Amino acid sequence: MLVRKNVWELGGDWADPILWYARAVGALKPKPISDRTSWRFWAGMHGYNQGLWEFYGYKAAKEKLPAKADFDEFWQQCQHGSWYFLPWHRGYLIGFEKLIRATVVSLKGPADWTLPYWNYFKSGQNGLPPAFGSPDWPDGKGNNPLFVEQRWGPDPKKPGKVFVPLNAVNLDAMGIHEFTGVASGGDRGFGGVDTGFEHGGTKHGDIESQPHDQVHGLVGGEKMFPKASPRPLPGLMSAPDTAGLDPIFWLHHANIDRLWQSWRLSDHRNTDPEESSWKKGPASHGKHQFVVPLPDGSPWVYTPQQMSDFAGVGYTYSDFSPAGTPLAAVASATAAPSGAATMAKSTGAAVEVVGVSAKALAVAGNGAQTSVPVEPQMHAKVASKMATTAAPGAREERVFLNLENVRGYSDATVLQVYVHFAGKDGTPSAERQVGSIGLFGITKATETDAGHTGGGLSYALNITKPYQEFAGSANVDLANIGVRLEAVAPVQQSAEVSVGRISIVRQGD
Amino acid sequence: MSAASASCGKATDGSTMTPAAYERLQIRIPLAIAAAAAWAAAALSHERKLVAFCSSDVWTAISLDQFALAITFSSPASLAGEWMLMVAAMMMPMLAGAVGHVRARSLPRRRKRSLALFVIGYCAIWGACGIPIVLAMLTLRLMQLSPVVTIALVGSLILIWQFSPAKQLCLNRCHDQPPLAAHGIAADLAALGYGVTQAIWCCGTCWALMLVPLMAQDGHLFAMAATSAYLIAERLDPPRRPAWEIRWPSTIVRLLWFRLSLWRRSDNAGRVRA
Ligand SMILES: [Cu+2]
Numbered sequence: 001m002l003v004r005k006n007v008w009e010l011g012g013d014w015a016d017p018i019l020w021y022a023r024a025v026g027a028l029k030p031k032p033i034s035d036r037t038s039w040r041f042w043a044g045m046h047g048y049n050q051g052l053w054e055f056y057g058y059k060a061a062k063e064k065l066p067a068k069a070d071f072d073e074f075w076q077q078c079q080h081g082s083w084y085f086l087p088w089h090r091g092y093l094i095g096f097e098k099l100i101r102a103t104v105v106s107l108k109g110p111a112d113w114t115l116p117y118w119n120y121f122k123s124g125q126n127g128l129p130p131a132f133g134s135p136d137w138p139d140g141k142g143n144n145p146l147f148v149e150q151r152w153g154p155d156p157k158k159p160g161k162v163f164v165p166l167n168a169v170n171l172d173a174m175g176i177h178e179f180t181g182v183a184s185g186g187d188r189g190f191g192g193v194d195t196g197f198e199h200g201g202t203k204h205g206d207i208e209s210q211p212h213d214q215v216h217g218l219v220g221g222e223k224m225f226p227k228a229s230p231r232p233l234p235g236l237m238s239a240p241d242t243a244g245l246d247p248i249f250w251l252h253h254a255n256i257d258r259l260w261q262s263w264r265l266s267d268h269r270n271t272d273p274e275e276s277s278w279k280k281g282p283a284s285h286g287k288h289q290f291v292v293p294l295p296d297g298s299p300w301v302y303t304p305q306q307m308s309d310f311a312g313v314g315y316t317y318s319d320f321s322p323a324g325t326p327l328a329a330v331a332s333a334t335a336a337p338s339g340a341a342t343m344a345k346s347t348g349a350a351v352e353v354v355g356v357s358a359k360a361l362a363v364a365g366n367g368a369q370t371s372v373p374v375e376p377q378m379h380a381k382v383a384s385k386m387a388t389t390a391a392p393g394a395r396e397e398r399v400f401l402n403l404e405n406v407r408g409y410s411d412a413t414v415l416q417v418y419v420h421f422a423g424k425d426g427t428p429s430a431e432r433q434v435g436s437i438g439l440f441g442i443t444k445a446t447e448t449d450a451g452h453t454g455g456g457l458s459y460a461l462n463i464t465k466p467y468q469e470f471a472g473s474a475n476v477d478l479a480n481i482g483v484r485l486e487a488v489a490p491v492q493q494s495a496e497v498s499v500g501r502i503s504i505v506r507q508g509d
Numbered sequence: 510m511s512a513a514s515a516s517c518g519k520a521t522d523g524s525t526m527t528p529a530a531y532e533r534l535q536i537r538i539p540l541a542i543a544a545a546a547a548w549a550a551a552a553l554s555h556e557r558k559l560v561a562f563c564s565s566d567v568w569t570a571i572s573l574d575q576f577a578l579a580i581t582f583s584s585p586a587s588l589a590g591e592w593m594l595m596v597a598a599m600m601m602p603m604l605a606g607a608v609g610h611v612r613a614r615s616l617p618r619r620r621k622r623s624l625a626l627f628v629i630g631y632c633a634i635w636g637a638c639g640i641p642i643v644l645a646m647l648t649l650r651l652m653q654l655s656p657v658v659t660i661a662l663v664g665s666l667i668l669i670w671q672f673s674p675a676k677q678l679c680l681n682r683c684h685d686q687p688p689l690a691a692h693g694i695a696a697d698l699a700a701l702g703y704g705v706t707q708a709i710w711c712c713g714t715c716w717a718l719m720l721v722p723l724m725a726q727d728g729h730l731f732a733m734a735a736t737s738a739y740l741i742a743e744r745l746d747p748p749r750r751p752a753w754e755i756r757w758p759s760t761i762v763r764l765l766w767f768r769l770s771l772w773r774r775s776d777n778a779g780r781v782r783a
Contacts (some may be wrong), residue, residue, distance in 0.1 A: 083527075178528075180527045180528065180529065181528055181529070182528045182529055182532055183529045183532065183613075184532055184609070184612075184613035185613060186528075189528075193529045194527035194528075194529040194530055195529075196529065196530060196533060273525075273527065274525050275525055275526070275527055275530075278527075280767075283763070283767055284764075284767055285760070285764060286745065286759075286760040286761060286762070286763040286764025286765075286767060287760065287763070351532075351613065352616075352617045353613075353614065353615060353616050353617065353691060356614075356616070356690070356691035356692065358688060358689065358690035358691055358692070358695065358699075360688065373692070375616055375618075377618070378616070378617070404614075404688055405686075405687065405688045448681070453681065453682070453684045453685055453686070453748055454685075455685060455686050455687065500687070500688035501614075501688035501689070503614070503691070
């Protein structure tokens with residue numbers, strides 16, 4: 001069995017698997033873009049942006065793209081803001097790992113090479129693995145193919161110092177038991193919303209919203225190039241159209257892929273969708289099928305159903321604990337037969353708006369803040385539901401903060417989100433962090449008429465806990481529930497980042 | 510994938526529904542009922558030959574006298590009624606996204622009010638659009654052109670619009686889901702305004718093809734249904750960059766092809782087991 005291992009625990013910065021990865025990447029990078037087994041062809045399968053690719057030197061102005069048939073079949077397939085996010089990326093990784101392994105073998109390397117994963121949550125491992133951060137090979141010679149110049153990290157004052165700030169990411173998604181959720185403002189589910197026919201791709205699922213999006217932006221960062229653009233330009237990892245060009249992309253996604261299986265192992269309720277529209281993929285909606293080339297160039301078509309069968313995918317991970325500490329709940333995975341104990345589907349659960357601030361909130365510099373007025377009747381409803389224990393089979397009351405129609409041109413931006421409940425008499429109360437949002441994909445979602453509607457992205461953050469703390473208090477000023485966004489790195493004015501609407505929404509029976 | 514596991518998967522298919530699909534259904538069922546009612550009413554009125562601009566003979570152009578006669582039988586008010594009925598029947602099935610957006614973004618106590626305002630704004634624009642469209646049709650008839658010329662004229666107008674960047678721009682905007690205010694007069698204006706803008710993009714998307722049922726005489730209802738199906742199919746395609754290009758609804762073709770191949774496979778599997 002092929003085992004994907006922790007990149008920080010391979011036994012040295014330049015342990016064999018990393019060295020062979022570097023050699024293979026070095027062999028694939030010079031191949032023509034149009035070659036199905038080239039480095040850049042694989043990046044283009046995730047996304048492509050002519051301006052950025054040419055500006056960063058990943059494509060010469062005169063260089064030919066893949067022929068139209070190949071372009072249409074393979075390129076720009078990445079699934080975001082959809083319940084296909086996890087299965088599409090799993091197949092993409094499998095195809096990529098096969099290509100690297102075949103290349104390693106052709107360079108006389110080991111036939112059991114596997115893609116390492118980067119578990120930034122494990123203690124002491126949130127830094128970029130050193131082999132990726134050095135422009136040199138271990139012998140001190142330059143030209144290390146794992147090194148990427150356009151990987152600036154979370155702090156613009158220290159470009160190139162790459163790490164994942166742990167206060168900006170969390171594993172809250174692992175506690176969600178439904179794979180798919182609602183599009184109307186409640187929980188989107190671990191894997192994302194059933195995008196059906198109205199495929200918008202603007203509502204990222206829980207594991208995609210956190211930590212996937214943040215890690216992209218925090219690692220890639222952004223930089224000003226005043227001569228090229230008034231707006232900041234994203235690091236390769238920060239935008240979907242360039243992310244696949246960075247060798248660290250694959251280690252990040254291996255971790256997300258690992259978390260999918262961790263989630264399934266951690267609780268018997270955590271199961272993949274049974275709907276045939278998920279299992280058979282977007283082809284069942286008349287949309288593009290999932291397809292990647294094999295090392296010999298022939299196309300391999302795969303479905304979410306195949307990706308969901310973990311025993312059949314041909315690899316496993318050395319460790320399934322999300323943060324590197326043992327899984328507590330593994331035992332319960334076998335306690336109940338799967339299927340028999342499926343949860344009551346949340347189909348009957350109502351999603352209702354509790355309060356709205358509809359003034360667009362511009363986000364620049366260190367952040368922005370506003371307040372959301374809450375409807376007294378709706379608040380009373382939430383408070384009373386929270387005060388009583390839910391009847392058996394009923395859904396517990398949950399409250400979400402929705403950041404809707406978030407638009408702008410800074411994919412690297414990560415915003416810490418805080419809520420705070422003030423007293424009527426002006427007594428301030430403690431502010432609570434309720435998570436963070438990463439604007440990965442925001443530029444594409446903002447542009448109109450380029451295959452998107454231009455309405456921006458929207459986010460739903462669970463604020464049940466802080467809301468519950470104050471729900472019963474008669475002193476809370478319902479007209480002023482504070483929401484504060486704090487940028488991890490300063491947001492450029494020219495990036496025009498704004499939140500179109502902020503709402504508080506309840507979900508329950 | 511073996512036949513056994515495929516059939517095993519099939520047993521569970523359809524028995525479950527995702528929360529998002531359930532939400533969509535909650536919008537689609539009332540819309541479907543309303544659309545069905547509009548279709549029934551359109552069929553009935555067609556039966557009674559009340560729709561002057563629908564049922565009068567476009568192929569043998571009418572004279573001014575006949576036009577006057579037609580007008581006496583159907584007042585501008587009933588003409589307008591018939592037009593709106595046609596709009597309701599054909600547009601309602603495509604409003605699920607926008608109606609769902611209004612519902613989800615409104616405070617519960619304001620939902621009905623916001624939905625009503627959305628519909629009022631939407632209908633106002635379609636009503637206004639009906640005036641030039643219907644007048645153009647009547648003018649065309651008064652000109653007493655030969656059927657071939659009429660078809661060529663209207664046909665090329667439709668084709669030019671269908672392949673224009675303006676048409677694609679309108680189609681892209683039909684998917685808009687802007688932020689909506691939720692309190693007070695601002696909420697009312699937001700719902701009304703969203704109805705108005707949706708109708709503008711919708712008119713821009715559909716007006717040319719709406720000429721097809723308006724022109725058809727014998728097969729008026731059939732032409733309405735076929736046009737309606739085409740308009741729905743068009744909207745399944747994802748937004749794309751507006752340009753002059755020959756376009757046809759490709760998603761629906763792939764969807765039908767996929768369903769057909771599934772059906773053929775399951776048919777074969779059934780035979781093997783039997
Ligand atoms: Cu990603």
